[in-house]
Amino acid sequence: MREREPRADHTDKVSLICVTCPVGCPLEVTVDGSQVVTVEGHGCKRGPAYAQDEITDPRRVVTTTVRVCGGLHPLLPVHTAEPYPKHMIFAVLQELRGLTVTAPACVDQVILKDALRTGIDVLASRDMPEKR
Amino acid sequence: MRSLRCDVAVIGSGPGGLAAAIAAKEHGAECVYIIERAEELGGILQQCIHNGFGLEVLGADLTGPAYAQHFINRSYDIGVEPLLDTMVLDVTPQKRIYATSSQNGIVEIEAEAIVLGMGCRERTRGALAVPGTRPAGVYTAGTAQRLVNIEGYMPGRRFVILGSGDIGMIMARRLTFEGATVERVLEIMPYLSGLRRNYVQCLQDFGIPLQLSHTVCEIKGDRRVEAVVSTAVDDQWQPIPGSEQLIPCDTLLLSVGLIPENELSRQAGVEIDPVTGGPVVDQGMGTSLPGFFAAGNVVHVYDLVDWVTTAGEIAGHSAAEYALGRAKPVTHRLRTVAGDNVRYAVPQWLDPEALSLGTQRLQLRVSHPMEHKVRVVIEADGEPIWHRTEGYVRPGEMVTAKLPPNLYDRLRAAQVLRVSVREPQ
Numbered sequence: 267m268r269e270r271e272p273r274a275d276h277t278d279k280v281s282l283i284c285v286t287c288p289v290g291c292p293l294e295v296t297v298d299g300s301q302v303v304t305v306e307g308h309g310c311k312r313g314p315a316y317a318q319d320e321i322t323d324p325r326r327v328v329t330t331t332v333r334v335c336g337g338l339h340p341l342l343p344v345h346t347a348e349p350y351p352k353h354m355i356f357a358v359l360q361e362l363r364g365l366t367v368t369a370p371a372c373v374d375q376v377i378l379k380d381a382l383r384t385g386i387d388v389l390a391s392r393d394m395p396e397k398r
Numbered sequence: 399m400r401s402l403r404c405d406v407a408v409i410g411s412g413p414g415g416l417a418a419a420i421a422a423k424e425h426g427a428e429c430v431y432i433i434e435r436a437e438e439l440g441g442i443l444q445q446c447i448h449n450g451f452g453l454e455v456l457g458a459d460l461t462g463p464a465y466a467q468h469f470i471n472r473s474y475d476i477g478v479e480p481l482l483d484t485m486v487l488d489v490t491p492q493k494r495i496y497a498t499s500s501q502n503g504i505v506e507i508e509a510e511a512i513v514l515g516m517g518c519r520e521r522t523r524g525a526l527a528v529p530g531t532r533p534a535g536v537y538t539a540g541t542a543q544r545l546v547n548i549e550g551y552m553p554g555r556r557f558v559i560l561g562s563g564d565i566g567m568i569m570a571r572r573l574t575f576e577g578a579t580v581e582r583v584l585e586i587m588p589y590l591s592g593l594r595r596n597y598v599q600c601l602q603d604f605g606i607p608l609q610l611s612h613t614v615c616e617i618k619g620d621r622r623v624e625a626v627v628s629t630a631v632d633d634q635w636q637p638i639p640g641s642e643q644l645i646p647c648d649t650l651l652l653s654v655g656l657i658p659e660n661e662l663s664r665q666a667g668v669e670i671d672p673v674t675g676g677p678v679v680d681q682g683m684g685t686s687l688p689g690f691f692a693a694g695n696v697v698h699v700y701d702l703v704d705w706v707t708t709a710g711e712i713a714g715h716s717a718a719e720y721a722l723g724r725a726k727p728v729t730h731r732l733r734t735v736a737g738d739n740v741r742y743a744v745p746q747w748l749d750p751e752a753l754s755l756g757t758q759r760l761q762l763r764v765s766h767p768m769e770h771k772v773r774v775v776i777e778a779d780g781e782p783i784w785h786r787t788e789g790y791v792r793p794g795e796m797v798t799a800k801l802p803p804n805l806y807d808r809l810r811a812a813q814v815l816r817v818s819v820r821e822p823q
Contacts, residue, residue, distance in 0.1 A: 283598045287453060288702060288795070290594030309789075326599055327449045329461055330575055331547055338438065340550045343447035343463045352603070359575055373467045391447060392463035 277303055282320055286312040293317050325349030329391070332362050332377060336396055337369035343391040344377050350386055358382055369396045400505045404429040404479075405721040406714070407495055407509035409486050409662065412441025413703050414694020415515030416469040417710030418717065419478040422513070425718035430478050431507060433497055435485040439473065440466035441517060442540070443703065445547045448568050450595075454704035465703060481505070489666040493689050510721035511689045513713050514663050514677065518656040518695040520565075526654060528560075530617030533624070539565040539653035546572060554649025558626050559583045560614050564592035564701075566653025571600035580606045581645050584628055586613040586635055589767050591655075591794050593701070614650065615642065623648055656699045666690065673742045674698040680731065680747040681758050682716035683709060691717045698744050698763075701796055705761075726751070732778070732809060734760060737818030741765045741793070750809040753801065760799040764791045764819050771822050774799055778812035791819050 271279045273296070282293040289309055295317045296303040302321050305314040319325060328350045331341040350358060358381050367377060371394040378388035405427040408419045411434040419432040432439065443451070446462030453459055456468065473480070484499040495507040520538040537545075537553055543565065545551045555578050559566045562585035570580045583601060588611045590597055601608055609628070615637050616627040630641035658676035660668070669678045669686035676697040677685040685692055693713035694706040719725045731747045743762040752758055760776070768791050776784040776799060783805055791797060799817065801809075809815075 283594050285595035285598050288450075288593050288595065290598075326603070327459070329448045331447060331550075333550075339548050341548060343461060343547065345447075345449060345461050345464075355575075373464060391461040392444070392467050 280321065282317055284308060284313050284316045286316050295321065297321055324352040326352055326355065328355055328358060328388075330359055330362055333366040334371070334394055335366055335368045337367075337371070337394040338397055339394065342367055342371055342377070342394045344388050345391050346381065347387045347389050350381070351384060354382055354384065358388070362388065367394075369394050400502050402431065402505065402507045404431045404507065404509050406430045406511045406513060406717045407493075407507050408432045408513040408515055408693070408714070408717075409489070409495070410434065410441060410515035410517055410693075410696070411436075411439040411480070412515060412517045412694065413443060413466070413469065413706045414517065414696065414710035414713070415441070415513065416466070416473055417707040418513040418515055418691070418693040418714030420469065420473050420476055421711040421714030422511075422718040422721075423473075423476045423478055425715050427511075427718040427721050431481055431509075432473065432478050433481045433484050433486055433495070433507070435483070437483050439470045439480055439482070445540070445544045446568075447547045448572075451703050454702060455707050456704075462703075469707070481507075486662060489662050491667050491687055509689075511691065511717035513691045513693050513710075513717050514660075514668070514685070514696050515693040515710065515713075516659040516662060516696045518699050519659045521652065521655045521657060523652060526560075526652070528614055528617055530626075531619055533617070533619035533622050535619065535623030535649045536617065537649065537651055539563070539569045539651045542569055542649075542651050543572070546576060552576060552578065554578065554623075554647075556581065556647045557649045557651055558614070558628075558645055558647045559651045559653060561585060561653035561655070562587075562591045562597070562608060562610075563653040563655065564596050566651060567592050567596040567600040569651060569653070570606050571604060574604045574606070580604075581647055582607040582609060582628075584612040584614060585610050586631055587611070588633075589792070593794065613637070617650060618644075623650055626650055656695070658696050658698065660696060663690075663692070663696070668692075671742070671746060673736070674744065678746045679744065680728075680749060681712075681745050681752045682719075683713035683745070684716055684720075689717075689720055691720075698742065698761075701794060705796070730810075732812055732815050734815045734817060736762070737775075737777070737816040739764050739766055739768070739791070739819040740817050743815075743817045748809075748815060750806055750812070753803045753806040753809065756803060758801045760801065760815075760817060762797050762799070762817050762819075764793055764797065767792045768819065768821075773820050773822050775818045775820055776801070777816045777818070778809055779814055780816075781808075783808050787822065788819075 406422040443462040443466035451465040629637040693710035
C-alpha cells in the first residue's frame with residue numbers, strides 16, 4: 267500500500283507513477299476513501315484511468331515460466347492474458363509452479379484457464395517446438 | 399567448405415536483424431540469409447519474458463518472446479532463410495562471411511550487401527574494477543536472466559543488484575517471483591538509469607529498496623560471495639568514508655550498462671564512433687564500408703525494442719537497394735555533432751537529398767537529466783533551423799528529432815548539424 271498523506275478536508279493525497287507507457291508520468295491523486303477525486307500530472311487520458319485502478323483494484327500483467335517436457339528448452343515463458351489482481355500474484359505463481367506442459371506448445375495457447383477463478387487465462391508467450 | 403551466395407546476409411537474428419531481413423525481402427532482395435549462432439531465432443528477446451514490448455510498432459503490449467515470435471513468423475512467411483547454430487568468425491571488406499556450424503562445418507557466404515545485427519553486450523565486473531576477492535556468485539543481470547528464464551537455474555538465494563538499469567530492476571522482480579530475496583538495488587548516479595515504470599512495478603511493488611548515489615566498494619567471500627560492502631558516493635562518484643555498510647548476500651548482479659558488440663565490424667574495417675561504441679552510420683544505416691549496414695543495438699543502445707525494429711527496417715531496406723544496384727551515389731553529406739548536454743546523435747552522417755524522400759529522424763541521448771522544460775535545438779553551420787520543447791530529458795530516455803522535408807533548402811549546402819539541449823528561452 268502506498269503512503270497516504272491526510273489532508274484537512276478528510277481526503278488523502280497519493281503520489282503515483284503511471285506505468286501504462288514508458289514515459290512514467292508522476293500523478294498526484296486526491297482520494298476520498300476508495301474514491302479518486304482528482305488526478306493531476308498525467309500526460310494522456312490513460313493516466314486518470316490508471317490512477318483509478320491503482321487506488322481501487324491494482325493489477326499487473328504477470329509473466330513467469332512453467333516447466334516443459336520434451337521441449338527445445340526446459341521452460342516455457344507464460345503471461346496472464348490481462349493485468350492480474352496484485353494481491354494474488356504470488357498465489358498464481360505458486361499455482362503455475364506446479365504445472366508441466368508437454369511440447370510442442372503454441373504462442374497464445376491457454377496454459378492455465380481461469381487462473382484462481384479470476385476469469386483471466388495464463389497464455390504461452392511463444393511457440394515451444396519439440397527437442398530435435 | 400560449403401559456399402553460399404545471397405543478395406543480403408544479416409548477422410544476428412534479434413529484433414534488429416529480423417526487421418532488416420524482413421525489410422530486405424519486402425524491398426526486392428531475392429535471397430536473404432539470417433545467420434544466428436543460437437539454435438533458434440529471436441536473440442535476447444527470448445530471455446526477456448516480461449511484457450512492455452511492441453506498444454509503438456505493433457500497438458500491443460507483448461512479452462519479449464511473443465514480440466520475437468511475431469517477427470520470426472513474418473520472416474518465415476516472406477522466405478528469409480535462417481542459418482541457425484552458425485557462428486560468424488570473420489567478415490571481409492569484400493563482403494565475404496566465414497562462419498562455422500556443427501552441421502555444415504566452415505561456411506563461406508558471399509553477399510551483395512551485409513547487415514550487421516550483433517546487438518550489444520553487458521558491462522562486466524572487470525569493466526567496473528570492483529575491489530575485493532573473486533568468488534563465484536557475481537553475474538551480469540542478463541546472464542542471470544538467461545539462467546532463470548531459459549535454462550531453469552537459480553543463480554543464488556540472496557541478491558544485491560548494482561545498477562538501476564531496466565534489466566537489473568526486471569531481474570529484481572523475477573528473482574523475487576522465484577522465491578529469492580533481493581536485499582537492495584544500488585545506483586552510483588543520483589538518478590534512476592532505467593525507466594520509472596520499472597522502478598514502480600519491479601522494486602516499489604515488492605518493497606525492494608533503491609539507494610541512489612551508492613555503489614559497491616568491496617566484494618567479500620572465499621569460494622562464494624558472502625557479502626558486499628556498499629558505500630555512498632559524492633558528486634564526483636568518490637566513496638564517502640564512514641558510509642560503508644556490510645550487506646550479507648550470496649550473489650551480486652551487475653546491471654551497469656550495455657556496449658554495442660562490434661568485434662566483427664572492426665575486423666571488417668568499419669569505422670566505429672568512440673562515443674556510441676557502434677558504427678558511424680548515415681540516415682540509411684549505411685556504415686563507412688560500402689555495402690555494410692548496421693541494424694539496432696549494434697549502432698547504439700536503444701531504450702525500446704520498437705525503435706530497434708524501426709532502425710532494422712531502415713538498414714534492411716538500404717541493404718536491398720544496394721544489393722540490387724538501386725542505391726543512389728552520395729554527393730554531399732552533413733556531419734551531425736553533439737552540442738550542449740548531448741552525449742551523441744545518430745545518424746552521424748545525413749545526406750540532405752534524403753529529405754526529398756521524407757522526414758528524417760535524428761536520435762540523441764543527453765549527458766545529464768533536466769527535470770523541467772527544455773529546448774532541443776538543431777543548428778546548421780551555426781544557424782538555428784529546428785527546435786522543439788520537451789517536458790524533461792533524461793540520459794536513460796532517447797530523444798527523437800524529426801526533420802521535415804521542407805528543411806532541404808537550408809541543409810543542401812550545410813556542413814555541420816549541431817544538436818543541443820538547452821534551458822528554455
